[in-house]
Amino acid sequence: MWNFIQKPVTVLLAATVVTGSPQNLRRGAIHDCLSAAEIPQEIPGTDNWTQAIKPYNIRLPFTPVALAVPETVQHVQDAVTCGRELGITISARSGGHSYASHSLGGEDGHLVIDLKLFHDIKLDPETGIAQVGPGARLGNTALALWEQGKKAISHGTCPGVGVGGHVLHGGYGFSSHTRGLALDNLVAADVVLADGSFVTASANENCDLFWALRGAGASFGIVTKFHFQTFDAPEQIIIYSHDLKWQTKDAAITGFKALQDYTNIQPTEMNTRLLIASGYFVLSGVYYGTQEGYEAAIAPLLEKVGTPTNSSVQNLAWIDSLRANAQEPLEMPLDYDYHSNFFAKSLMTRWVTDEAVEKFVDYWYDIANSSSILWFAIIDLHGGVNSAITKVPHNATSYAHRSATLKYEFNSLVFPGETYPENGIPFLNDFVGTITETMKNETIGMYVNYADPTLTAEQAHKVYWLDHYERLAEIKEALDPGKLFENPQAILSPET
Numbered sequence: 001m002w003n004f005i006q007k008p009v010t011v012l013l014a015a016t017v018v019t020g021s022p023q024n025l026r027r028g029a030i031h032d033c034l035s036a037a038e039i040p041q042e043i044p045g046t047d048n049w050t051q052a053i054k055p056y057n058i059r060l061p062f063t064p065v066a067l068a069v070p071e072t073v074q075h076v077q078d079a080v081t082c083g084r085e086l087g088i089t090i091s092a093r094s095g096g097h098s099y100a101s102h103s104l105g106g107e108d109g110h111l112v113i114d115l116k117l118f119h120d121i122k123l124d125p126e127t128g129i130a131q132v133g134p135g136a137r138l139g140n141t142a143l144a145l146w147e148q149g150k151k152a153i154s155h156g157t158c159p160g161v162g163v164g165g166h167v168l169h170g171g172y173g174f175s176s177h178t179r180g181l182a183l184d185n186l187v188a189a190d191v192v193l194a195d196g197s198f199v200t201a202s203a204n205e206n207c208d209l210f211w212a213l214r215g216a217g218a219s220f221g222i223v224t225k226f227h228f229q230t231f232d233a234p235e236q237i238i239i240y241s242h243d244l245k246w247q248t249k250d251a252a253i254t255g256f257k258a259l260q261d262y263t264n265i266q267p268t269e270m271n272t273r274l275l276i277a278s279g280y281f282v283l284s285g286v287y288y289g290t291q292e293g294y295e296a297a298i299a300p301l302l303e304k305v306g307t308p309t310n311s312s313v314q315n316l317a318w319i320d321s322l323r324a325n326a327q328e329p330l331e332m333p334l335d336y337d338y339h340s341n342f343f344a345k346s347l348m349t350r351w352v353t354d355e356a357v358e359k360f361v362d363y364w365y366d367i368a369n370s371s372s373i374l375w376f377a378i379i380d381l382h383g384g385v386n387s388a389i390t391k392v393p394h395n396a397t398s399y400a401h402r403s404a405t406l407k408y409e410f411n412s413l414v415f416p417g418e419t420y421p422e423n424g425i426p427f428l429n430d431f432v433g434t435i436t437e438t439m440k441n442e443t444i445g446m447y448v449n450y451a452d453p454t455l456t457a458e459q460a461h462k463v464y465w466l467d468h469y470e471r472l473a474e475i476k477e478a479l480d481p482g483k484l485f486e487n488p489q490a491i492l493s494p495e496t
Helices: 022-036 047-052 073-086 138-149 163-168 207-219 249-262 291-305 318-326 354-366 424-436 457-479
Strands: 066-068 090-093 111-114 121-123 129-132 186-192 198-202 222-229 236-243 270-277 280-287 310-317 341-349 374-381 406-414
Touching: 022 066, 022 073, 073 090, 073 111, 073 186, 073 222, 090 222, 121 138, 138 163, 138 318, 163 207, 163 222, 186 207, 198 207, 207 457, 236 291, 236 318, 249 270, 249 291, 249 354, 249 374, 270 291, 280 291, 291 310, 310 318, 341 424, 354 424, 374 424, 406 424
Parallel strands: 066 111, 090 111
Antiparallel strands: 121 129, 129 222, 186 198, 186 222, 236 280, 236 310, 270 280, 270 374, 341 406, 374 406
Protein backbone atom coordinates (compact mmCIF):
# COMPACT_ATOMS: atom_id res chain seq x y z
CA MET A 1 0.00 0.00 0.00
CA TRP A 2 1.24 3.46 -0.90
CA ASN A 3 2.06 6.33 1.43
CA PHE A 4 1.11 9.92 0.77
CA ILE A 5 3.66 12.69 1.26
CA GLN A 6 2.47 15.23 3.82
CA LYS A 7 2.95 18.92 3.19
CA PRO A 8 5.07 20.58 5.85
CA VAL A 9 2.96 21.97 8.65
CA THR A 10 4.78 25.29 8.40
CA VAL A 11 3.43 25.70 4.88
CA LEU A 12 -0.10 24.82 5.92
CA LEU A 13 -0.05 27.23 8.85
CA ALA A 14 1.71 30.10 7.13
CA ALA A 15 -1.48 32.07 6.55
CA THR A 16 -2.92 31.76 10.06
CA VAL A 17 -2.58 35.35 11.21
CA VAL A 18 -5.95 36.46 12.62
CA THR A 19 -7.24 38.69 15.37
CA GLY A 20 -10.38 38.75 17.50
CA SER A 21 -12.06 36.52 20.10
CA PRO A 22 -10.55 33.12 21.00
CA GLN A 23 -13.30 31.37 19.04
CA ASN A 24 -12.74 33.57 16.00
CA LEU A 25 -9.00 33.04 16.29
CA ARG A 26 -9.48 29.28 16.22
CA ARG A 27 -11.98 29.50 13.38
CA GLY A 28 -9.75 31.81 11.38
CA ALA A 29 -6.66 29.68 11.96
CA ILE A 30 -8.26 26.42 10.91
CA HIS A 31 -9.94 28.07 7.92
CA ASP A 32 -6.59 29.42 6.74
CA CYS A 33 -4.87 26.10 7.31
CA LEU A 34 -7.49 24.17 5.34
CA SER A 35 -7.39 26.80 2.59
CA ALA A 36 -3.60 26.64 2.36
CA ALA A 37 -3.88 22.89 1.86
CA GLU A 38 -6.61 23.44 -0.77
CA ILE A 39 -9.12 21.35 1.17
CA PRO A 40 -12.76 22.07 0.30
CA GLN A 41 -14.71 23.34 3.31
CA GLU A 42 -18.07 24.78 4.27
CA ILE A 43 -17.93 28.40 5.38
CA PRO A 44 -19.77 29.59 8.53
CA GLY A 45 -22.59 32.03 7.89
CA THR A 46 -23.62 30.55 4.55
CA ASP A 47 -26.72 28.51 3.72
CA ASN A 48 -24.50 25.54 2.92
CA TRP A 49 -22.95 25.77 6.40
CA THR A 50 -26.34 25.82 8.12
CA GLN A 51 -27.48 22.76 6.24
CA ALA A 52 -24.14 20.96 6.55
CA ILE A 53 -24.08 21.13 10.36
CA LYS A 54 -27.75 20.23 10.84
CA PRO A 55 -27.71 17.00 12.86
CA TYR A 56 -29.75 13.90 12.22
CA ASN A 57 -31.03 14.23 15.80
CA ILE A 58 -32.07 17.89 15.95
CA ARG A 59 -32.42 17.62 19.72
CA LEU A 60 -28.61 17.73 19.85
CA PRO A 61 -27.23 20.57 17.68
CA PHE A 62 -23.53 21.36 17.95
CA THR A 63 -21.42 23.92 16.14
CA PRO A 64 -18.04 22.82 14.74
CA VAL A 65 -15.20 25.28 14.51
CA ALA A 66 -14.81 24.16 10.90
CA LEU A 67 -16.14 21.55 8.49
CA ALA A 68 -13.79 20.08 5.90
CA VAL A 69 -15.13 18.18 2.89
CA PRO A 70 -12.07 16.34 1.55
CA GLU A 71 -11.96 14.88 -1.94
CA THR A 72 -8.76 12.83 -1.56
CA VAL A 73 -6.85 10.91 1.06
CA GLN A 74 -4.22 13.64 0.92
CA HIS A 75 -6.91 16.13 1.90
CA VAL A 76 -7.81 13.98 4.90
CA GLN A 77 -4.17 13.76 5.94
CA ASP A 78 -3.71 17.52 5.63
CA ALA A 79 -6.92 18.23 7.57
CA VAL A 80 -5.72 15.95 10.37
CA THR A 81 -2.39 17.80 10.37
CA CYS A 82 -4.19 21.14 10.66
CA GLY A 83 -6.28 19.94 13.58
CA ARG A 84 -3.34 18.40 15.39
CA GLU A 85 -1.02 21.38 15.00
CA LEU A 86 -3.72 23.86 16.03
CA GLY A 87 -4.87 21.75 18.99
CA ILE A 88 -8.40 21.27 17.62
CA THR A 89 -10.19 17.99 18.32
CA ILE A 90 -11.35 16.10 15.22
CA SER A 91 -14.51 14.14 14.49
CA ALA A 92 -15.12 12.22 11.29
CA ARG A 93 -18.58 12.09 9.74
CA SER A 94 -19.68 9.50 7.22
CA GLY A 95 -23.47 9.50 7.04
CA GLY A 96 -24.13 11.92 9.89
CA HIS A 97 -26.70 9.55 11.39
CA SER A 98 -25.26 9.59 14.93
CA TYR A 99 -27.95 9.39 17.62
CA ALA A 100 -25.82 11.51 19.99
CA SER A 101 -24.49 13.82 17.26
CA HIS A 102 -21.00 12.40 17.80
CA SER A 103 -20.39 12.92 14.09
CA LEU A 104 -20.49 16.66 14.87
CA GLY A 105 -18.26 16.10 17.90
CA GLY A 106 -20.94 15.60 20.56
CA GLU A 107 -19.99 19.09 21.72
CA ASP A 108 -19.12 22.45 20.18
CA GLY A 109 -15.75 23.38 18.72
CA HIS A 110 -14.57 20.33 16.78
CA LEU A 111 -13.05 20.15 13.33
CA VAL A 112 -15.49 17.90 11.49
CA ILE A 113 -14.08 15.99 8.52
CA ASP A 114 -17.10 15.12 6.37
CA LEU A 115 -16.42 12.05 4.22
CA LYS A 116 -19.53 12.26 2.04
CA LEU A 117 -17.41 12.43 -1.13
CA PHE A 118 -15.77 9.09 -0.24
CA HIS A 119 -18.72 7.12 -1.52
CA ASP A 120 -17.29 4.92 -4.27
CA ILE A 121 -18.17 1.21 -4.26
CA LYS A 122 -16.10 -1.22 -6.32
CA LEU A 123 -16.37 -5.01 -6.36
CA ASP A 124 -13.53 -7.30 -7.44
CA PRO A 125 -15.36 -10.12 -9.25
CA GLU A 126 -12.46 -12.54 -8.77
CA THR A 127 -12.02 -12.23 -5.00
CA GLY A 128 -15.45 -10.97 -4.00
CA ILE A 129 -13.73 -8.18 -2.07
CA ALA A 130 -15.62 -4.89 -2.19
CA GLN A 131 -13.92 -1.55 -1.63
CA VAL A 132 -16.43 0.85 -0.10
CA GLY A 133 -15.95 4.46 0.92
CA PRO A 134 -17.10 5.46 4.43
CA GLY A 135 -19.48 8.06 2.99
CA ALA A 136 -21.41 5.49 0.97
CA ARG A 137 -24.87 4.90 2.35
CA LEU A 138 -26.25 1.45 3.06
CA GLY A 139 -28.94 1.57 0.39
CA ASN A 140 -26.54 2.67 -2.34
CA THR A 141 -24.00 0.09 -1.20
CA ALA A 142 -26.52 -2.75 -1.39
CA LEU A 143 -27.61 -1.69 -4.87
CA ALA A 144 -24.05 -1.35 -6.17
CA LEU A 145 -22.93 -4.74 -4.85
CA TRP A 146 -25.96 -6.40 -6.42
CA GLU A 147 -25.54 -4.64 -9.75
CA GLN A 148 -21.80 -5.32 -9.94
CA GLY A 149 -21.95 -9.03 -9.12
CA LYS A 150 -25.10 -10.04 -7.21
CA LYS A 151 -23.13 -9.77 -3.96
CA ALA A 152 -23.98 -8.48 -0.51
CA ILE A 153 -22.59 -7.73 2.94
CA SER A 154 -24.43 -7.87 6.23
CA HIS A 155 -25.78 -4.48 7.36
CA GLY A 156 -28.77 -2.63 8.77
CA THR A 157 -32.09 -1.81 7.14
CA CYS A 158 -32.04 2.01 7.01
CA PRO A 159 -30.71 3.01 3.56
CA GLY A 160 -29.65 6.51 4.67
CA VAL A 161 -27.10 5.33 7.24
CA GLY A 162 -23.47 5.89 6.29
CA VAL A 163 -21.18 2.88 6.07
CA GLY A 164 -18.48 4.42 8.29
CA GLY A 165 -20.05 4.74 11.73
CA HIS A 166 -22.35 1.77 11.14
CA VAL A 167 -19.49 -0.64 10.50
CA LEU A 168 -16.98 0.73 13.01
CA HIS A 169 -19.30 0.14 15.96
CA GLY A 170 -21.17 -3.02 14.98
CA GLY A 171 -23.62 -2.86 12.11
CA TYR A 172 -26.66 -4.95 13.01
CA GLY A 173 -29.53 -5.81 10.69
CA PHE A 174 -31.82 -8.48 9.30
CA SER A 175 -28.91 -10.57 8.04
CA SER A 176 -26.80 -10.46 11.22
CA HIS A 177 -28.07 -13.65 12.84
CA THR A 178 -27.21 -15.43 9.60
CA ARG A 179 -24.13 -13.58 8.36
CA GLY A 180 -22.77 -11.68 11.37
CA LEU A 181 -22.38 -7.98 11.94
CA ALA A 182 -21.21 -5.60 9.25
CA LEU A 183 -17.83 -5.43 11.00
CA ASP A 184 -17.55 -9.22 10.76
CA ASN A 185 -17.49 -8.86 6.96
CA LEU A 186 -14.56 -6.42 7.15
CA VAL A 187 -11.18 -7.80 6.05
CA ALA A 188 -9.16 -4.57 5.91
CA ALA A 189 -9.43 -0.81 6.30
CA ASP A 190 -7.35 2.12 5.02
CA VAL A 191 -6.88 4.61 7.84
CA VAL A 192 -5.40 8.07 8.45
CA LEU A 193 -3.94 8.14 11.96
CA ALA A 194 -3.49 11.04 14.39
CA ASP A 195 0.07 11.67 13.22
CA GLY A 196 -1.21 12.10 9.66
CA SER A 197 0.19 8.80 8.42
CA PHE A 198 -1.78 6.52 6.12
CA VAL A 199 -1.89 2.81 6.93
CA THR A 200 -3.83 -0.32 6.11
CA ALA A 201 -5.15 -2.40 9.00
CA SER A 202 -6.00 -6.06 8.63
CA ALA A 203 -5.44 -9.42 10.29
CA ASN A 204 -1.89 -9.35 8.92
CA GLU A 205 -0.78 -5.73 9.42
CA ASN A 206 -1.50 -3.18 12.12
CA CYS A 207 -3.42 -5.93 13.87
CA ASP A 208 -4.14 -4.03 17.09
CA LEU A 209 -5.62 -1.19 15.11
CA PHE A 210 -7.74 -3.62 13.09
CA TRP A 211 -9.02 -5.19 16.32
CA ALA A 212 -9.90 -1.78 17.76
CA LEU A 213 -11.57 -0.49 14.59
CA ARG A 214 -14.10 -3.32 14.69
CA GLY A 215 -16.18 -2.02 17.57
CA ALA A 216 -14.69 1.32 18.62
CA GLY A 217 -13.36 2.73 15.38
CA ALA A 218 -14.21 6.41 15.77
CA SER A 219 -11.58 6.76 18.50
CA PHE A 220 -8.59 5.62 16.46
CA GLY A 221 -8.43 7.35 13.12
CA ILE A 222 -10.32 8.20 9.96
CA VAL A 223 -11.12 5.28 7.70
CA THR A 224 -10.95 6.32 4.06
CA LYS A 225 -11.83 2.94 2.59
CA PHE A 226 -13.32 -0.34 3.81
CA HIS A 227 -12.51 -3.72 2.29
CA PHE A 228 -15.36 -6.21 2.74
CA GLN A 229 -15.56 -9.89 1.94
CA THR A 230 -18.92 -10.13 0.23
CA PHE A 231 -21.18 -13.15 -0.05
CA ASP A 232 -23.57 -14.29 -2.77
CA ALA A 233 -26.85 -12.45 -2.31
CA PRO A 234 -29.75 -14.91 -2.24
CA GLU A 235 -32.06 -14.81 -5.22
CA GLN A 236 -35.16 -15.06 -2.99
CA ILE A 237 -35.79 -14.67 0.73
CA ILE A 238 -38.78 -14.75 3.06
CA ILE A 239 -39.78 -11.59 4.91
CA TYR A 240 -42.51 -11.90 7.50
CA SER A 241 -44.60 -9.86 9.89
CA HIS A 242 -47.11 -11.05 12.50
CA ASP A 243 -49.32 -8.73 14.55
CA LEU A 244 -49.72 -10.12 18.05
CA LYS A 245 -52.63 -9.73 20.43
CA TRP A 246 -51.17 -9.24 23.90
CA GLN A 247 -54.04 -7.58 25.71
CA THR A 248 -52.89 -8.55 29.19
CA LYS A 249 -49.66 -8.42 31.16
CA ASP A 250 -49.65 -12.18 31.45
CA ALA A 251 -49.72 -12.51 27.67
CA ALA A 252 -46.80 -10.07 27.34
CA ILE A 253 -44.77 -11.82 30.05
CA THR A 254 -45.34 -15.17 28.37
CA GLY A 255 -44.45 -13.67 25.00
CA PHE A 256 -41.22 -12.04 26.24
CA LYS A 257 -40.07 -15.26 27.86
CA ALA A 258 -40.95 -17.23 24.73
CA LEU A 259 -38.91 -14.83 22.61
CA GLN A 260 -35.91 -15.24 24.90
CA ASP A 261 -36.31 -19.04 24.99
CA TYR A 262 -36.47 -19.11 21.20
CA THR A 263 -32.86 -17.96 21.01
CA ASN A 264 -31.88 -21.47 22.13
CA ILE A 265 -33.41 -23.07 19.05
CA GLN A 266 -33.68 -20.29 16.43
CA PRO A 267 -31.99 -21.53 13.25
CA THR A 268 -29.08 -19.57 11.85
CA GLU A 269 -31.20 -18.73 8.78
CA MET A 270 -33.86 -16.97 10.88
CA ASN A 271 -33.63 -13.27 11.85
CA THR A 272 -36.27 -12.07 14.30
CA ARG A 273 -37.30 -8.90 16.10
CA LEU A 274 -40.22 -7.67 18.19
CA LEU A 275 -41.48 -4.10 17.81
CA ILE A 276 -43.58 -2.77 20.66
CA ALA A 277 -45.37 0.52 21.23
CA SER A 278 -48.58 1.52 23.02
CA GLY A 279 -50.95 -1.37 22.32
CA TYR A 280 -48.86 -2.47 19.33
CA PHE A 281 -46.85 -5.69 19.07
CA VAL A 282 -45.32 -6.88 15.83
CA LEU A 283 -43.05 -9.88 15.32
CA SER A 284 -41.08 -9.51 12.10
CA GLY A 285 -37.95 -10.61 10.35
CA VAL A 286 -36.23 -12.38 7.50
CA TYR A 287 -35.68 -16.06 6.77
CA TYR A 288 -32.96 -17.16 4.34
CA GLY A 289 -34.50 -20.29 2.90
CA THR A 290 -37.67 -21.83 1.53
CA GLN A 291 -41.29 -21.28 2.54
CA GLU A 292 -41.38 -24.74 4.05
CA GLY A 293 -38.21 -24.09 6.00
CA TYR A 294 -39.60 -20.82 7.32
CA GLU A 295 -42.85 -22.39 8.48
CA ALA A 296 -40.99 -25.11 10.37
CA ALA A 297 -38.59 -22.57 11.92
CA ILE A 298 -41.21 -20.07 13.11
CA ALA A 299 -43.77 -22.59 14.36
CA PRO A 300 -42.25 -23.15 17.85
CA LEU A 301 -42.27 -19.39 18.50
CA LEU A 302 -45.79 -18.73 17.21
CA GLU A 303 -47.07 -21.55 19.38
CA LYS A 304 -45.87 -19.67 22.46
CA VAL A 305 -46.61 -16.03 21.59
CA GLY A 306 -50.19 -16.64 20.49
CA THR A 307 -52.06 -16.72 17.22
CA PRO A 308 -51.36 -13.55 15.20
CA THR A 309 -54.27 -11.24 14.44
CA ASN A 310 -52.75 -10.44 11.07
CA SER A 311 -49.84 -11.94 9.17
CA SER A 312 -47.80 -11.20 6.08
CA VAL A 313 -45.31 -13.69 4.64
CA GLN A 314 -43.68 -12.77 1.34
CA ASN A 315 -41.18 -14.51 -0.88
CA LEU A 316 -39.22 -11.64 -2.45
CA ALA A 317 -36.21 -11.09 -4.64
CA TRP A 318 -33.14 -9.78 -2.78
CA ILE A 319 -33.36 -6.09 -3.68
CA ASP A 320 -37.15 -6.11 -3.31
CA SER A 321 -36.76 -7.52 0.20
CA LEU A 322 -34.35 -4.74 1.14
CA ARG A 323 -36.78 -2.14 -0.14
CA ALA A 324 -39.65 -3.72 1.77
CA ASN A 325 -37.76 -3.65 5.07
CA ALA A 326 -36.42 -0.15 4.45
CA GLN A 327 -39.89 1.19 3.66
CA GLU A 328 -38.24 3.89 1.56
CA PRO A 329 -36.07 4.04 -1.57
CA LEU A 330 -32.65 2.42 -1.42
CA GLU A 331 -31.22 5.12 -3.67
CA MET A 332 -29.98 7.91 -1.40
CA PRO A 333 -28.85 11.38 -2.55
CA LEU A 334 -25.39 12.73 -1.82
CA ASP A 335 -26.79 15.34 0.55
CA TYR A 336 -28.96 13.37 2.96
CA ASP A 337 -31.63 15.60 4.45
CA TYR A 338 -33.64 13.55 6.92
CA HIS A 339 -33.84 14.59 10.57
CA SER A 340 -35.66 13.57 13.72
CA ASN A 341 -36.09 14.83 17.30
CA PHE A 342 -35.61 12.04 19.79
CA PHE A 343 -33.81 10.39 22.68
CA ALA A 344 -32.72 6.77 22.50
CA LYS A 345 -31.27 4.13 24.79
CA SER A 346 -30.20 0.55 24.33
CA LEU A 347 -29.55 -2.66 26.20
CA MET A 348 -27.63 -5.84 25.45
CA THR A 349 -28.74 -8.66 27.78
CA ARG A 350 -27.55 -12.21 28.16
CA TRP A 351 -30.57 -13.56 30.03
CA VAL A 352 -33.36 -11.57 31.63
CA THR A 353 -34.65 -12.99 34.93
CA ASP A 354 -38.34 -13.64 35.52
CA GLU A 355 -38.43 -10.79 38.05
CA ALA A 356 -36.95 -8.34 35.55
CA VAL A 357 -39.35 -9.47 32.82
CA GLU A 358 -42.29 -8.85 35.12
CA LYS A 359 -41.07 -5.37 36.11
CA PHE A 360 -40.40 -4.53 32.48
CA VAL A 361 -43.92 -5.55 31.49
CA ASP A 362 -45.44 -3.73 34.49
CA TYR A 363 -43.82 -0.49 33.37
CA TRP A 364 -44.77 -1.15 29.78
CA TYR A 365 -48.48 -1.66 30.57
CA ASP A 366 -48.98 0.57 33.61
CA ILE A 367 -46.86 3.59 32.62
CA ALA A 368 -45.67 3.50 29.01
CA ASN A 369 -49.00 2.52 27.45
CA SER A 370 -50.79 5.39 29.18
CA SER A 371 -48.06 7.99 28.63
CA SER A 372 -48.52 10.96 26.33
CA ILE A 373 -44.94 10.40 25.14
CA LEU A 374 -44.57 8.90 21.67
CA TRP A 375 -42.32 5.88 22.07
CA PHE A 376 -41.35 2.52 20.67
CA ALA A 377 -38.93 -0.29 21.50
CA ILE A 378 -37.31 -2.88 19.27
CA ILE A 379 -36.05 -6.17 20.70
CA ASP A 380 -33.78 -8.11 18.33
CA LEU A 381 -32.82 -11.75 18.76
CA HIS A 382 -29.14 -10.86 18.50
CA GLY A 383 -27.47 -13.99 19.85
CA GLY A 384 -28.21 -17.55 20.82
CA VAL A 385 -26.51 -20.81 20.08
CA ASN A 386 -27.01 -20.63 16.31
CA SER A 387 -26.24 -16.94 15.80
CA ALA A 388 -23.38 -16.03 13.46
CA ILE A 389 -22.54 -13.21 15.90
CA THR A 390 -22.14 -15.61 18.81
CA LYS A 391 -19.99 -17.98 16.78
CA VAL A 392 -17.26 -15.34 16.45
CA PRO A 393 -14.92 -15.59 19.47
CA HIS A 394 -15.50 -12.91 22.10
CA ASN A 395 -11.99 -11.46 21.80
CA ALA A 396 -11.75 -11.58 18.01
CA THR A 397 -12.86 -7.95 17.71
CA SER A 398 -13.42 -5.07 20.11
CA TYR A 399 -17.20 -5.50 19.75
CA ALA A 400 -17.97 -6.66 23.27
CA HIS A 401 -21.47 -8.16 23.02
CA ARG A 402 -20.99 -11.55 21.40
CA SER A 403 -22.72 -13.25 24.34
CA ALA A 404 -25.73 -10.92 24.33
CA THR A 405 -28.93 -12.80 23.58
CA LEU A 406 -31.24 -9.83 23.11
CA LYS A 407 -30.50 -6.35 21.76
CA TYR A 408 -32.89 -3.49 22.52
CA GLU A 409 -33.48 -0.02 21.15
CA PHE A 410 -35.72 2.30 23.18
CA ASN A 411 -36.79 5.51 21.49
CA SER A 412 -38.99 8.46 22.44
CA LEU A 413 -39.61 11.12 19.81
CA VAL A 414 -41.76 14.03 18.75
CA PHE A 415 -43.13 15.10 15.39
CA PRO A 416 -41.30 17.74 13.33
CA GLY A 417 -41.72 21.21 14.75
CA GLU A 418 -42.59 20.00 18.25
CA THR A 419 -40.43 20.45 21.34
CA TYR A 420 -38.98 17.33 22.92
CA PRO A 421 -40.69 16.89 26.34
CA GLU A 422 -38.74 17.35 29.57
CA ASN A 423 -39.98 14.02 30.91
CA GLY A 424 -38.90 12.10 27.78
CA ILE A 425 -35.42 11.23 29.04
CA PRO A 426 -36.53 10.13 32.56
CA PHE A 427 -39.31 8.11 30.93
CA LEU A 428 -36.85 5.98 28.93
CA ASN A 429 -34.28 5.82 31.73
CA ASP A 430 -36.93 4.36 34.02
CA PHE A 431 -38.06 1.93 31.30
CA VAL A 432 -34.50 0.61 30.92
CA GLY A 433 -34.08 0.67 34.69
CA THR A 434 -36.73 -2.02 35.13
CA ILE A 435 -34.08 -4.43 33.85
CA THR A 436 -30.78 -2.83 34.90
CA GLU A 437 -31.89 -2.04 38.45
CA THR A 438 -33.43 -5.46 38.95
CA MET A 439 -30.31 -7.22 37.64
CA LYS A 440 -27.57 -5.09 39.20
CA ASN A 441 -25.22 -8.04 39.62
CA GLU A 442 -25.47 -9.06 35.96
CA THR A 443 -23.27 -7.86 33.11
CA ILE A 444 -25.52 -5.71 30.94
CA GLY A 445 -24.15 -3.82 27.97
CA MET A 446 -25.35 -1.10 25.63
CA TYR A 447 -24.91 -0.63 21.90
CA VAL A 448 -22.76 2.37 20.95
CA ASN A 449 -24.55 2.84 17.61
CA TYR A 450 -27.56 3.84 19.74
CA ALA A 451 -25.39 6.19 21.76
CA ASP A 452 -26.93 7.67 24.92
CA PRO A 453 -25.45 11.14 25.56
CA THR A 454 -26.74 11.20 29.15
CA LEU A 455 -24.17 8.58 30.15
CA THR A 456 -20.95 9.82 31.70
CA ALA A 457 -17.74 8.82 29.98
CA GLU A 458 -17.08 6.24 32.68
CA GLN A 459 -20.55 4.74 32.31
CA ALA A 460 -20.25 4.71 28.52
CA HIS A 461 -16.87 3.01 28.58
CA LYS A 462 -18.21 0.29 30.84
CA VAL A 463 -21.43 -0.53 29.00
CA TYR A 464 -20.30 -0.04 25.40
CA TRP A 465 -17.06 -2.01 25.61
CA LEU A 466 -17.29 -4.08 28.82
CA ASP A 467 -14.07 -6.06 29.39
CA HIS A 468 -12.53 -4.82 26.14
CA TYR A 469 -12.14 -1.26 27.33
CA GLU A 470 -8.74 -1.71 29.01
CA ARG A 471 -7.12 -3.02 25.82
CA LEU A 472 -8.83 -0.32 23.77
CA ALA A 473 -7.40 2.34 26.09
CA GLU A 474 -3.89 0.91 25.66
CA ILE A 475 -4.18 0.98 21.87
CA LYS A 476 -5.59 4.51 21.98
CA GLU A 477 -2.65 5.67 24.11
CA ALA A 478 -0.23 4.18 21.61
CA LEU A 479 -1.88 5.54 18.45
CA ASP A 480 -3.47 8.80 19.59
CA PRO A 481 -1.90 9.91 22.90
CA GLY A 482 -3.03 13.49 22.32
CA LYS A 483 -6.65 12.34 21.99
CA LEU A 484 -7.08 14.08 18.66
CA PHE A 485 -10.05 11.90 17.70
CA GLU A 486 -12.43 12.51 20.55
CA ASN A 487 -16.02 12.91 21.68
CA PRO A 488 -17.55 12.94 25.18
CA GLN A 489 -17.75 9.11 25.24
CA ALA A 490 -14.77 8.11 23.10
CA ILE A 491 -11.98 5.83 24.29
CA LEU A 492 -9.91 7.73 26.91
CA SER A 493 -12.43 10.57 27.12
CA PRO A 494 -12.20 12.09 30.63
CA GLU A 495 -13.98 9.96 33.22
CA THR A 496 -15.42 12.81 35.26
